[in-house]
Amino acid sequence: MTDQTSVIQDVQRGMIPAHIYNDKDIFELEKERLFGRSWLFVAHESEVPEAGDYVVRRVLEDSFIISRDEKGEIRALFNMCLHRGMQVCRAEMGNASHFRCPYHGWSYRNDGRIVGLPFHQEAYGGEEGFKKKGQTLLPAPSLGVYNGLIFISLDPDAEPLEDFLGEFKFYMDYYTKQSADGIELRGPQRWRVKANWKIGAENFAGDMYHTPQTHTSVVEIGLFREPKAEKRKDGTTYWAGSGGGTTYKLPEGTLEERLRYVGYPDDMIERMKEQWSQEQLDVVGKDGFMVSAASVFPNMSFVHNWPRVEEDSDEVLPFISIRQWQPISEDETEIVSWFAVDKNASEEFKALSYKAYLMCFGSGGMFEQDDVENWVSLTSTAGGPMARRLLLNSRMGMLENGQNVVEPLSAEEYSGPGSTRVGYSEYNQRELLLRWADHLERPMEKAAQLRVGTDPIQPPPAAGADPSRAAGSTAIAAAQITSQEA
Amino acid sequence: MSVEADRNGKTLSEQSVLGGHAPRTQRTGESLPFDDRLHLDAHRWLVDEAYLLDAQDYDAWMARIAEDVHYLMPVRVTTALGAGYSTSPGMAHLDENKYSLSRRVARFATEHAWTEDPPSRLRHYVTNVRTFRTDKQDEIIVDSAVLLFRSRGDVREAATVSAGREDLLRRTGTGWALARRTIMVDESVIRMQNLAIFL
Numbered sequence: 001m002t003d004q005t006s007v008i009q010d011v012q013r014g015m016i017p018a019h020i021y022n023d024k025d026i027f028e029l030e031k032e033r034l035f036g037r038s039w040l041f042v043a044h045e046s047e048v049p050e051a052g053d054y055v056v057r058r059v060l061e062d063s064f065i066i067s068r069d070e071k072g073e074i075r076a077l078f079n080m081c082l083h084r085g086m087q088v089c090r091a092e093m094g095n096a097s098h099f100r101c102p103y104h105g106w107s108y109r110n111d112g113r114i115v116g117l118p119f120h121q122e123a124y125g126g127e128e129g130f131k132k133k134g135q136t137l138l139p140a141p142s143l144g145v146y147n148g149l150i151f152i153s154l155d156p157d158a159e160p161l162e163d164f165l166g167e168f169k170f171y172m173d174y175y176t177k178q179s180a181d182g183i184e185l186r187g188p189q190r191w192r193v194k195a196n197w198k199i200g201a202e203n204f205a206g207d208m209y210h211t212p213q214t215h216t217s218v219v220e221i222g223l224f225r226e227p228k229a230e231k232r233k234d235g236t237t238y239w240a241g242s243g244g245g246t247t248y249k250l251p252e253g254t255l256e257e258r259l260r261y262v263g264y265p266d267d268m269i270e271r272m273k274e275q276w277s278q279e280q281l282d283v284v285g286k287d288g289f290m291v292s293a294a295s296v297f298p299n300m301s302f303v304h305n306w307p308r309v310e311e312d313s314d315e316v317l318p319f320i321s322i323r324q325w326q327p328i329s330e331d332e333t334e335i336v337s338w339f340a341v342d343k344n345a346s347e348e349f350k351a352l353s354y355k356a357y358l359m360c361f362g363s364g365g366m367f368e369q370d371d372v373e374n375w376v377s378l379t380s381t382a383g384g385p386m387a388r389r390l391l392l393n394s395r396m397g398m399l400e401n402g403q404n405v406v407e408p409l410s411a412e413e414y415s416g417p418g419s420t421r422v423g424y425s426e427y428n429q430r431e432l433l434l435r436w437a438d439h440l441e442r443p444m445e446k447a448a449q450l451r452v453g454t455d456p457i458q459p460p461p462a463a464g465a466d467p468s469r470a471a472g473s474t475a476i477a478a479a480q481i482t483s484q485e486a
Numbered sequence: 487m488s489v490e491a492d493r494n495g496k497t498l499s500e501q502s503v504l505g506g507h508a509p510r511t512q513r514t515g516e517s518l519p520f521d522d523r524l525h526l527d528a529h530r531w532l533v534d535e536a537y538l539l540d541a542q543d544y545d546a547w548m549a550r551i552a553e554d555v556h557y558l559m560p561v562r563v564t565t566a567l568g569a570g571y572s573t574s575p576g577m578a579h580l581d582e583n584k585y586s587l588s589r590r591v592a593r594f595a596t597e598h599a600w601t602e603d604p605p606s607r608l609r610h611y612v613t614n615v616r617t618f619r620t621d622k623q624d625e626i627i628v629d630s631a632v633l634l635f636r637s638r639g640d641v642r643e644a645a646t647v648s649a650g651r652e653d654l655l656r657r658t659g660t661g662w663a664l665a666r667r668t669i670m671v672d673e674s675v676i677r678m679q680n681l682a683i684f685l
């Protein structure tokens with residue numbers, strides 16, 4: 001692998017070597033040092049509501065079964081048979097008490113424990129030859145849940161999820177905790193685009209600057225009233241903990257009037273008032289800002305918008321979407337996009353909010369279509385030798401001497417945590433890429449190995465055993481697999 | 487085709503979140519002989535439509551869409567044999583009525599729909615057409631297979647989408663109109679940068 005020190009140093013100065021958006025060596029380093037240890041979103045508890053429900057999700061090449069076991073606990077199990085390594089589950093979703101490997105018939109409970117090993121006695125001489133007792137499919141090294149959002153990390157020593165998210169949790173609640181029961185997730189839609197995964201994550205984190213240009217057409221057709229240039233720059237960008245995002249400036253009014261302005265009905269507003277802290281309410285009601293797009297490092301994003309979806313009506317309908325930019329290669333990304341809605345919303349609201357999502361984002365969304373066209377084009381341009389001569393200036397918002405063009409809002413002006421500024425800037429894109437550079441700089445520890453059938457095994461970690469915690473927050477310590485360095 | 491009924495014995499149009507308004511007419515009997523007048527009409531309608539979509543002549547296309555249309559493209563998921571469903575519950579790629587289709591078409595007519603400027607080169611291949619009567623005099627069901635080839639720019643790899651369709655066509659004063667379409671795309675993960683196209 002070539003030395004990337006100068007690339008990392010450039011990025012740390014806010015100058016982006018253009019080829020990082022299409023470079024095989026960089027991608028290999030990202031796989032190892034970034035995706036090999038970051039917290040990564042995989043599923044939401046509402047996708048596996050009943051015992052036995054499962055979905056299969058990937059973290060780059062690794063496939064994980066995210067299941068709810070018979071006790072109601074959430075599991076993340078590496079989808080590889082302990083015998084010869086076949087995928088034990090080849091569906092994307094379903095309900096099963098057991099997974100049976102199609103190759104030689106080993107079977108596993110939905111908590112990962114092995115139950116069936118044909119001819120254990122005859123073939124292995126029983127426990128003396130192969131310790132079947134206590135063997136389980138390899139659990140994800142770390143598992144954590146916040147507001148029902150399930151994250152895994154391939155690092156057994158990952159810091160607790162909530163510590164990692166930090167102050168971004170404040171903002172995550174706007175998307176995923178509009179009432180005590182939180183969200184339900186539908187989907188995902190999945191599609192592949194020939195674009196580098198970082199571009200989307202950066203765009204959702206802080207690119208308010210593109211909205212008036214890229215998304216002109218959705219305003220012209222009456223779908224969206226907001227992204228007029230003058231309006232977008234009145235919003236803010238904020239960075240807090242491991243994530244950051246953008247907001248729109250709301251017109252004058254009370255908290256209720258402002259929530260109604262983006263289309264929330266009164267019953268939902270009442271539940272938000274019960275659910276959110278005074279500071280969370282004040283960002284909307286007192287400061288007048290409403291969250292829009294956001295990203296959590298490295299590759300999870302949120303979006304909240306409020307288009308007009310019905311003919312003969314000026315009413316707007318808010319929707320929430322959660323997505324993952326799943327890297328396939330240096331020039332290809334699988335976009336995995338879910339629709340999210342508050343569990344306690346009325347069926348009518350849920351249907352219209354879903355319609356708003358379909359019209360705006362996702363595989364067929366009209367905002368999305370123009371975004372992706374740009375990102376595909378950027379990626380292909382970044383692949384050639386000329387791109388290596390360009391250091392893109394990602395310093396918007398900063399003068400050459402490092403001084404801010406616009407100072408952060410003061411505590412009087414803004415009630416939320418983190419660093420927040422009005423107007424266009426690239427602070428958030430820099431925050432994302434700084435973390436990216438920090439990861440790429442830091443060598444990996446050698447991962448522990450497990451000798452199947454000989455090493456003693458402890459039960460895998462689980463989350464959400466108590467359904468009442470389903471929408472709450474739990475952070476689970478790393479899997480304690482006793483192992484030896486091979 | 488498997489669009490007729492899924493696990494609850496309900497059609498996908500009935501199960502979809504936004505299909506409440508959709509016409510419910512279903513096929514009756516065997517497919518019609520290929521020299522049946524209705525089949526010839528249906529086949530011609532689909533081929534003409536393919537030419538309109540290739541040319542992105544969306545105003546002409548919209549004129550052939552019924553006011554109460556339901557245009558549905560479910561998300562396919564891989565499920566175990568016997569699971570009883572192969573679409574993502576409560577989610578679709580497209581779940582449209584005439585108004586939302588009209589917004590998509592209107593967007594292409596602006597000068598700022600960058601994804602189709604320059605436009606894609608499109609070719610809709612339509613085959614495996616068969617036609618069924620329904621219990622309504624003026625409505626027929628037409629099954630077809632469609633393969634869309636889409637090329638953008640000079641050297642970018644082209645993208646394809648393969649799908650089966652079930653259409654409900656209704657005879658009107660000015661010809662046949664599309665009243666319901668269910669598009670069963672053959673991939674779980676779409677290999678196309680967006681669905682700024684129609685199938």
Ligand code: FES
Nearest residue numbers: 081083084101104
């Ligand atoms: S590989 Fe799974 S049983 Fe042999």
Ligand SMILES: [Fe+2]
Nearest residue numbers: 210214367371
């Ligand atoms: Fe955008």
